[in-house]
Amino acid sequence: MIAKNKTRIQLPGDQSNFAIAVQHLTVSYGPVPALLDISVQVPSGKLVGVIGPNGSGKSTFIKSILGFVKPDVGKVELFGEDTSHTKDRVAYVPQRGTVDWDFPITVREVAAMGRYGKRRWWQDLKKEDYAAADEALEKVRMSEFSTRQIGQLSGGQQQRVFMARALTQNADVLLLDEPFAGVDAATERAILDVLHETKENGKTVVVVHHDLATAAEFFDLLLLLKQRLFAFGPPRQVLDPELLADVYEGNLRVFADLAQSMRSS
Ligand SMILES: Nc1ncnc2c1ncn2[C@@H]1O[C@H](COP(=O)(O)OP(=O)(O)O)[C@@H](O)[C@H]1O
Ligand SMILES: [Mg+2]
Numbered sequence: 001m002i003a004k005n006k007t008r009i010q011l012p013g014d015q016s017n018f019a020i021a022v023q024h025l026t027v028s029y030g031p032v033p034a035l036l037d038i039s040v041q042v043p044s045g046k047l048v049g050v051i052g053p054n055g056s057g058k059s060t061f062i063k064s065i066l067g068f069v070k071p072d073v074g075k076v077e078l079f080g081e082d083t084s085h086t087k088d089r090v091a092y093v094p095q096r097g098t099v100d101w102d103f104p105i106t107v108r109e110v111a112a113m114g115r116y117g118k119r120r121w122w123q124d125l126k127k128e129d130y131a132a133a134d135e136a137l138e139k140v141r142m143s144e145f146s147t148r149q150i151g152q153l154s155g156g157q158q159q160r161v162f163m164a165r166a167l168t169q170n171a172d173v174l175l176l177d178e179p180f181a182g183v184d185a186a187t188e189r190a191i192l193d194v195l196h197e198t199k200e201n202g203k204t205v206v207v208v209h210h211d212l213a214t215a216a217e218f219f220d221l222l223l224l225l226k227q228r229l230f231a232f233g234p235p236r237q238v239l240d241p242e243l244l245a246d247v248y249e250g251n252l253r254v255f256a257d258l259a260q261s262m263r264s265s
Contacts, residue, residue: 018079019044019173019204020065025074027060033072034060038229042206042221044079044172047199049209049219051238053248056226058208059095062175065206066092078173091166095177095208096159101151107161108146111137114168129168136164139197141190156183163194174198177208192218215239 020042027035035057042048050058063069064076067083078086091114111133112125137143140160150158159179166174179191195205199220209215215222216235224231224238226247231238 017043020206021077021080022064023074023076025064025076026072027057027064027069028072033227035064035225036227038074038225040223040229040232042204042223044204045199045202046204046220047195047218048204048206048221048223049215049235050206050223050225051209051212051215052225052230054210056247058225059177061223061225062092062177062206062208065173065175066090088169089172091169091171091174093159093162093166093174093176093179096155096179096181101149101158104149104151106146107137107142107148107150107153108133110150110161111142111146111164111168114165132168132170133164136167137161139167139190139194140164141187156187159183160187160191163191167194167198172203174203174205175207176205178210179207180209180211180214212239212244 018041020040022038022040022042025035025038026033038061050061052058060069064071065078065083067076067087076083078089108130112129114136115125115129115132134143134146137146140163142157142160142164145153145157145161150161153161163176163179166176174195176195180188183191195207199205207219209218216239219235221233222231222235222238223229224243224247230247231240231243
């Protein structure tokens with residue numbers, strides 16, 4: 001029997017190690033809340049996948065951690081501080097196709113923009129900032145496009161440049177919204193390697209992910225959302241067929257994906 005409206009799995013833990021603490025968070029755009037009474041504590045140094053059906057509030061959850069949306073109720077803290085004070089500790093890679101570039105700026109300049117947080121606005125970016133940008137572009141395998149205008153890249157390539165920009169920020173928390181959507185296998189590998197390396201450097205990485213088949217393989221922890229928080233914990237616990245049946249309401253595609261992931265893990 002599924003306990004409705006109860007988060008079934010939650011990590012116990014030591015308060016001091018949490019990167020992100022969400023308490024009773026409710027966010028609405030209209031009459032129906034996109035997120036309802038979410039409470040969760042994300043430990044630092046983990047690679048966390050946020051899963052759930054379309055419209056389940058995944059992007060809203062990420063935007064709440066960024067402080068981009070105002071809660072109706074509840075609060076979000078990063079390292080014990082309100083999100084209004086933590087802007088320079090988070091980096092964000094938006095969902096693909098949500099940014100429209102119509103002004104001329106090169107790939108290298110976009111990547112270097114991540115360094116602005118480290119500079120006063122009247123200072124120009126310095127040699128070391130461009131060095132950081134070049135290093136990040138190398139990591140996301142976009143070096144060869146460094147002098148290209150950002151508007152002349154495919155959606156997937158643009159997204160890798162945003163990732164490079166996020167890396168140059170060297171933030172403590174890295175948030176990515178569906179970075180694997182529509183990328184080829186080589187790009188997927190490149191992104192995953194970067195996320196792992198970021199985690200190994202002690203950062204906390206939170207990734208919206210729509211593919212249950214790869215969720216167990218990619219992430220240390222999974223957070224299952226559908227307006228409410230249904231589960232948060234190790235993939236083997238969260239990818240529970242009964243729980244998923246409840247959240248995805250019998251979507252057959254999801255079960256095919258899951259069966260595949262169980263076979264391959
Ligand atoms: N800017 C917005 N204005 C109005 N409704 C929104 C807005 N953004 C999201 N929503 C609604 O909030 C719900 C959650 O959306 P979202 O967080 O984007 O879900 P997901 O990323 O899981 O697909 C959906 O019902 C969506 O239509
Ligand atoms: Mg979304």
